Amino acid sequence: MAEVLVVVEATKEFGVKKVTLEMLTLARELGTPSAVVLGGAGAAEALSAKLGEYGAEKIYAAEGEEIDGYLVAPKATVLADLVKRVQPAAVLLASAQEGKEIAARLAVKLDNGILTDVVGLDADGTATQVAFAGSTIVKSKVTKGLPLVTVRPNSVNPTPAAATPAVEQLTVAVTDADKLAKVVDRVAEQKGSRPELTEASVVVSGGRGVGNADNFKLVEELADLLGGAVGASRAAVDSGFYPHQFQVGQTGKTVSPQLYVALGISGAIQHRAGMQTSKTIVAVNKDGEAPIFELADFGVVGDLFKVVPQAAEEIRKRK
């Protein structure tokens, strides 16, 4: 069976990201999964056990300052060379900022079609995408070149399938044109051990109704009790209650968790666009007419400052 290249998404803090395991699971349906690690020195070594656990038969690694010290372009160059050499059945990347950007450059380099926000991929290359904030389901296909797709987090249930991958170090032959945008610093702002927002299976979000930044502790407490990530509506972010990288909505992150808890969020279309494909939605809002209740599988009309602490207490009791 032909190889399927899976470009690994990982962070220093959390290691291999869940979307990578989803892509490896998906890749096994299409061919033989090979993971591609593009990162700093020693990146592949640190990730190989986890990648093997989910079925990577091989790991291609391009590591070091030439790759990691510049934005996106060197990664695309190395990947394009690899694609030309191994002629894979498909190339999968994460449908997140960098994954889409690497795919974008690859598409131009290879004059190849590209599909983003893919939630399913058949063996014949037919992809399922969600469009217009989850309101439209699209079936589409790359018609020029190989299936080059970016996979949306939380689309596939990742299942292990043990393999023992050998690591092949790739020759890094990047040009000066790949080194125009230099990364001079990386600053971590996310604190604590909460799961990453787009990958989390539970997201607890706060809106304008939370009232102020300090009160977001309540949102964080419930998120921690449920093992979830914290999100915020645009109104909450614009009011300075919570940092922008946690914004869920049309401008912000799109999330699709198993459980979405909306606290003090009215459910404006801007917000719904980022969360309405969540499996189960729960809402607490003092306005019984708030549009969020049209989406909620379970809604509580009430004061979140009473309902949420009581819910937190009840969860603790049950633990």
Place this chain on the structure above:
Amino acid sequence: MNIVVLVKQVPDSGADRNLRSDDNTVDRGSANNVINEMDEYAIEEALKIKEAHGGEVTILTMGPDRATESIRKALSMGPDKAVHVVDDALHGSCAVATSKVLAAALGQLNADLVICGAESTDGRVQVLPHMIAERLGVAALTGARKLTVDGSTLTVERQTEEGYEVVTASTPAVVSVWDTINEPRYPSFKGIMAAKKKPVQTLSLGDLGVAPTEVGFDGATSAVLEHTKRPPRSGGAKITDEGEGGVKLVEFLATEKFV
């Protein structure tokens, strides 16, 4: 500094948006068409740079005739002029072909700096800035929440999942921005009146040296096979808190196995 801002006209994300049943393209007739929201931040950033460093701001739009409305709206914020790439053969173009057309237009405009929104609200594909940079062989500083210009050196704070990266490059470059970068100005009455007289140059594919077969459905590198509307969600149980709302919420979560 010669700055070009990419502006896309999109169906209003606040309205019900659809794909056309005949050719699976975005239905521009059923919803209000507006400037892609993120592009307004790109325009604002360009105007701020011009105000601080001098130069000229040009709007570049690829789109059908009706995109003129959005071009005038963009000009009313303060840019100097606009270029509208319009050609019937462009209908149905994929992202790869779109980047080819925009790169060809940018090649004629000699921009020091190209600024665009990080993504459009219709496709949310986020690929154009890097595609264009790849074609032009210039730097791409994408996902910026802050941009600093010092002579020909550009420095951005690029928003990431974990925090941010500080990335630097020399002009010419493509920069894409998020809505955290600034607060776009509202067009003044004077701005709206002035926009009516600002030059808008139209360019056809022929003017750009791009063959009709390289774009539209003929030149597309991907195809939509079919599309369906997802049935709207229907609300479930809604209770009013009478002192036990928190407990009842947890009971629901327990039946769904979340606690």
